[in-house]
Amino acid sequence: METLASRLVPEAVKNLIPYQSARRIGGQGHIWLNANELEQGCDYGEGSGAYHRYPDFLPHQLAERYLAYSLNGREVQDLEALAVRGADEAIDLLVRTFCQPGRDKVLVCPPTYAMYEFCAESFMVEAVKVPLLDNFQLNVPQICAQLPQAKLLFLCSPNNPTGNVIRQEDIHAILEASQSSTLVVVDEAYIEFAPDTTVVDLIAQYPNLVVIRTLSKAFGLAAVRCGFLLADPGVMTYVARLVAPYPIADPVAQISLSALSETGVARMRTQTASLIAVRDWFIDQVQQLPMVETVYPSATNFVLIRFRGPECIYSHLLDRGIVTRNQAHDPALNHCVRISVGSKNSMLETLNALKEYN
Ligand SMILES: Cc1ncc(COP(=O)(O)O)c(C=O)c1O
Incomplete structure (x- = not known):
């Protein structure tokens, strides 16, 4: 069709x-000599001895x-x-x-x-x-x-x-x-x-x-x-x-x-909910700063912020050891910085660094 x-x-x-x-061709047997693997694994630590066969x-x-x-x-x-x-x-x-x-x-x-x-x-x-x-x-x-x-x-x-x-x-x-x-x-x-x-x-x-x-x-x-x-x-x-x-x-x-797994997905969901709470708190705080022009709404684990003025806030944060993503290379995003949402402590430190800039 x-x-x-x-x-x-x-x-x-x-x-x-x-x-x-070799794995795709498969076969049935008790001795596997079809893939030029080592028949016995070599243990280099980290459980490496179990990895001598090709995966699926x-x-x-x-x-x-x-x-x-x-x-x-x-x-x-x-x-x-x-x-x-x-x-x-x-x-x-x-x-x-x-x-x-x-x-x-x-x-x-x-x-x-x-x-x-x-x-x-x-x-x-x-x-x-x-x-x-x-x-x-x-x-x-x-x-x-x-x-x-x-x-x-x-x-x-x-x-x-x-x-x-x-x-x-x-x-x-x-x-x-x-x-x-x-x-x-x-x-x-x-x-x-x-x-x-x-x-x-x-x-x-x-x-x-x-x-x-x-x-x-x-x-x-x-x-x-x-x-x-x-x-x-x-x-x-x-x-x-x-x-x-x-x-x-x-x-x-x-x-x-x-x-x-069921527990894995449940853990991810709990962690996602906490991250969203930190993100929304950070957005609320950061948009009160005078040098912030726009905090764009986020449905992700990062926040895009447009700052006022000619200077890029990115280097100011970098000088304080906070690495964010400068978006200034894109004409549609001049004065914009993308900040991933980390722990509450990391976001608090970022917020304080931004306040210092003021
Ligand atoms: C939109 C989007 N797609 C794909 C990727 C890459 O994902 P992966 O780590 O699975 O290659 C990224 C990573 O930043 C992303 O932002």
């Missing part, structure tokens, strides 16, 4: 036979557990999950699966996460920009006008670095307009901070929708490098062809499975 994904995917990927790793070629248990977590008891037909090395790998995989260098285009809506543009351009795929409006919402008519020439559209909700959720009706309008032309990728890296706004359920209705997730943010596992791609099987079949033979290291799979 012809699908949008099968029309968009380059012939070379369509005809690609996935790499036949695709960690299905992890993908299934993530799918169950992301649906939270809801039923969605025709939805698959793929575990990858962080959301960044998901972005890269989508570009490499569906775009041809020097020929295809993707759409991005800055200010947004810079990796969409970087991954496209590093693969010699042009990233056409349709900037966000002044209220950081999508310019829907302009996006719709550009859809026919783009294989992928990258959206981020809640968006980094602006912190806002993209309006659901705009995403719907774009999904309606893109069904026969473009895959719409919604990066939900920060979704745990605004869980009701997920568009994951819409994949059943719009098979051209792909959702990207990560354990790096609310789950607090940035160093583990574990992300997920959620998509219709018609899309996933092509992406899975390009995935590295053993994308997830065993220790990563084990830690991620624990995080996605």
Whole structure:
């Protein structure tokens, strides 16, 4: 059956036979001499002796557990999950699966996460920009006008670095307009901070929708490098062809499975609620400072602040050992600094440093 994904995917990927790793070929036996591994492990400490065998070629248990977590008891037909090395790998995989260098285009809506543009351009795929409006919402008519020439559209909700959720009706309008032309990728890296706004359920209705997730943010596992791609099987079949033979290291799979267990998810939710309380307290405090022009509403674990005056507050904080993210390189975000929300103590110290500037 012809699908949008099968029309968009380059012939070379369509005809690609996935790499036949030893684990993928499998087999039955009691002596395993098929993968050039060491039959006995070598112990270097840290439990290393148990890692002499290659991991699962695709960690299905992890993908299934993530799918169950992301649906939270809801039923969605025709939805698959793929575990990858962080959301960044998901972005890269989508570009490499569906775009041809020097020929295809993707759409991005800055200010947004810079990796969409970087991954496209590093693969010699042009990233056409349709900037966000002044209220950081999508310019829907302009996006719709550009859809026919783009294989992928990258959206981020809640968006980094602006912190806002993209309006659901705009995403719907774009999904309606893109069904026969473009895959719409919604990066939900920060979704745990605004869980009701997920568009994951819409994949059943719009098979051209792909959702990207990560354990790096609310789950607090940035160093583990574990992300997920959620998509219709018609899309996933092509992406899975390009995935590295053993994308997830065993220790990563084990830690991620624990995080996605019932107790793990409950712990993440408690921690998220505390972080939101600190974030809202910090926003309330910081917006009283005279040098603060705007504190943008945040549905994430960071706050975007626009300061008054020509000087950048970023270096003032840096001089006091507080490292934040300067956004001044983006013309739409001049005088803006993005501050991640840390512990109450860290935010108090940041607040005091800002007061000193006054
Ligand atoms: C919107 C967005 N997507 C993806 C990522 C990268 O996530 P990961 O650590 O899973 O690669 C980030 C990290 O800052 C992000 O802000």
